[in-house]
Amino acid sequence: MGSRSDWPTLREAAETLTRLSVPHEARVVSAHRTPDRLYAYASGAAARGLKVIIAGAGGAAHLPGMAASMTTLPVLGVPVESHTLKGLDSLLSIVQMPGGVPVGTLAIGRAGAINAALLAASILALSDPALAERLAAFRAAQTAAVPETVEDG
Numbered sequence: 001m002g003s004r005s006d007w008p009t010l011r012e013a014a015e016t017l018t019r020l021s022v023p024h025e026a027r028v029v030s031a032h033r034t035p036d037r038l039y040a041y042a043s044g045a046a047a048r049g050l051k052v053i054i055a056g057a058g059g060a061a062h063l064p065g066m067a068a069s070m071t072t073l074p075v076l077g078v079p080v081e082s083h084t085l086k087g088l089d090s091l092l093s094i095v096q097m098p099g100g101v102p103v104g105t106l107a108i109g110r111a112g113a114i115n116a117a118l119l120a121a122s123i124l125a126l127s128d129p130a131l132a133e134r135l136a137a138f139r140a141a142q143t144a145a146v147p148e149t150v151e152d153g
């Protein structure tokens with residue numbers, strides 16, 4: 001994430017990965033305040049064994065795109081809701097990548113963070129049958145938890 005202030009949003013991704021028993025790490029890496037850290041993190045990610053990067057940032061959210069420019073790992077971008085523009089700035093900063101350097105962009109805020117984790121799990125599950133089973137169980141439990149009427153639950 002681009003700042004510790006992004007953690008309330010990105011924590012949703014971390015918690016979702018924990019629920020699915022997907023090993024992960026959380027780091028603060030700012031495209032603007034810590035560019036050298038960003039370079040080291042993104043360019044070294046594959047060699048460290050990372051498989052997917054979830055990059056969340058707000059405002060002038062250059063973190064996901066810059067990370068994607070330095071790795072061919074899948075990069076999933078989460079637009080953090082900004083106070084001034086409600087995350088529309090973050091969304092547009094992340095989604096409008098030039099052709100050739102992809103960032104899979106999720107929804108603004110909590111839903112985007114959760115879905116980034118689920119999408120990362122789906123990618124990893126392609127080569128991890130046990131994770132695929134856990135993911136299917138997660139979705140089945142989610143479906144079962146939806147009440148059919150407003151009186152239920």
Ligand code: RP5
Pocket residue numbers: 001002003004005006030031056057058059060061080
């Ligand atoms: C972005 O600026 C961060 O991703 C964060 O969403 C936003 C504000 O950062 P702080 O000023 O709260 O550290 O780089």
